[in-house]
Amino acid sequence: MRNGYDRVEETQLTVLYLGIFGFSLTLSFILTRYVRGLATARGWVQAPISERHLHEAPLPRLGGVAIFGAFVISLGVAVVVASFRPELAFGSSLRVLTTILVPACLVFLLGLYDDIRSVGPYVKFTVQTIAAAMLWLGGLRIVHLPVLFGFREFPWYVGLAITVLWVLGITNAFNLIDGLDGLAAGSALFSTLVVFVVALLSHASLVALTTIALSGAVLGFLRFNFNPATIFLGDSGSLFIGFLLSALALEGAQKAPTVIAVAIPVVSFGLPILETSISVLRRLISGRPVFTADREHIHHKLLQLGLSHRQVVIVLYAVSALFALLSLFLLWPTGSSLGLVLAVVGTGVWLGVQHLGYPEFGEIRRVAQRTLDQRQIVINNLAIRRATAELRVARDYQQICRILVAAFSANDFDAIEINVKPSLSEYQSLGELEGIPFSDGEVHFRWNRPGTLLLPGASRTWGLTLDLLTSADLRRGAMHVQRRYHDRPLQLDVNLLISEFPTALADALDRVFVSAMAMAPKTSDGQGLVEAQAG
Template structure:
């Protein structure tokens, strides 16, 4: 299919304007004042953008060449008086220095121009979204008594409507870069011109909200690629319309859904025609909530990872608490004097952590086992010493529920193996709020040394009845 639909858009727009202005020149009551200057300022760089897109449709043009030409066109708008002079909603009534205004103007034009190009991924999508935005610019122009801007939006609306007849799925002609870039550029310029005569909130907020879908798509695409470590200009199939197709919507259904989104943005922007604190807050709340829910539903993995990182940051306080509990237990084990004290230290450390159970298993020499069996300072059952803890409310783990575990080999500073400690945690979505490195570094050595010390102390208090040397495995319980 031909990708030169932009030629039809451009031709219809220019011819409509020429016809309207010719008629106006014949009737004094329809004159548009300084229309020639405004038209020249807008159409000369607009022709540059159209030619750039047309060349890109026929031959490929690199992104840096595109941005350079677009920046030159935006600078021409600025020189002609299409400027962002201030942002009173954010920075008060103080005007920017000329170089800041120039940079913001170029950023605005480049952003909107390429935003409409970016959403041109399905038949009729970019043109239909542009139609809703154009209608908003028309309403603002009429209410601001900007007759030329109103005329140009009418011409652009007619060109888009005539084109959509052949561009809607199944399309017989595509918009192409010549069409999408030209539409985006003209809309960005019309918004700048209309803003010169509009109240401050209208000048800033309405264009941003009315261009909501392409701005949202562009913002998501840039953020996704930056988060994922990919070049910003790399093409992918993770745009909003691609995600909706993956969810099972048909081509037409996706376009209609996004038409509805564009219409919603347009209606919300019109609420700002009579700006008050409550109306601005309501629009921002609806837009913000809608974007948040929509992005969550589309299931972008990059934003899911950001959400997990943010949650991890919020959980950092609990992580610090759990880390300190293990560090405190490590310090207390170094001075523990008896087995019950060791058990109390372990219980205090793990009952406040994210683990759900642990088993402590201790290895004894036969001579130690014989002595401990006679004494009562360390309980020995069936030749084993074992201490087990389960979180209150849970059954005996890991036998009663699926868990994952971590085994800590207990080696003393003198390289004597004193057994092992197994910690268990139920499978769950919430991540472990503990730095595992703290648990596997100094803590096992401190526990092994403490067990070695208290066992030797307990044995020293009981006369040995057997003197065999050897190892048996025992568990405290």
């Protein structure tokens, strides 16, 4: 692309930029009023039929038509002015402009049809993929990522795939945040101004002119879209803006230094990219389709925290402005500046996501913590497995008690209790043995972790009750395990407690009872019955 600064003075370009911005803003203001009236009269409105809709009355959603019209007309005026002023002529840049505008018009028509008739997600992605491929064929492509892979160029098919993913991601990112009055348009305005500044400093006159025309169109529309909105941006606007910005970022990257080419667009589009990333991740984590709509976007979470509609938009404007400022900080790239920006962005994103309280990421955090605790979990699991193996050969009640104490002393439970109710004949036989505590006709065993005293039914505890069934399906009683509530999760695979362990314990108790009956003297008058002992 020829450099406009080689042929014109900076003041002349400044006048052109300001003139196009003002013209685009005014035209967008006029067209938005006209489109709003026309759409309302024709019934092209969005009724609040879904719980995701936050408006109360039907509103037109063809704001993208006004933005598109103001942008195209303003850009056309700029080209006409340049044709009469040789010092402003862009020459071969018009080919690049055509490469961008033709697929952008295709995406706009897709969004317009969706606003009026509705289109499925797969059709949308197909058309957007075709538009992205048109950019690639026109020379706007990602051929390498120096920050990650050095300056080695990708094979054409890898470059095509990465280019398409970039365009699809940014296009739909702006569409995804279009959930509150003025949010998508305002965020796009900040991103557009960043691309404009970068284009100015990179002497990319065409990108600068295109973005300033888009900025004016968006700002003129925002007058009617800010809360309380009287017209929505619609897919015709959000998809068009997102696609155009992704294409302009590709064009600007052709002349920008490495870090600017890669990092600045990503950071400047921070809010839409963050929203898209969070939405995709949480839906994948929860097992829901990626294209499923919900009320768990960032703006919905902020509303749930008690902020008003307008307050949420202002907060997210501030976030967009912060991303914009951080991206401009990379105009003077050094290792320390890049690291600082990444640290600020990473810390801010992490704190923000934590504050919003997404349950999916809470579960990921729990899994990560469990991974870090895996060594202790293995130790506790082995204690239960070892106890299960020892119970399979235990034939003495005191031995069973020692096995239980050793197993549960090594894990996270604070108390265990075993209640076994023998039959009358077993009760008489067990009475002949020493060291088996009885209470109310039952055999009782209870253990508390040293330093704790958990009484049955104690508050601030939770527990499990496991039926003790032998291998022959004979119920021997029940085992109760208790644990105080902790911030630290249980470091034990509970499946080990509810699978083989209860059966091994029941079989061990059964052997003790059978052995006691075999050793007890045969009586007919109940001799051998001993008085129950308190546990």
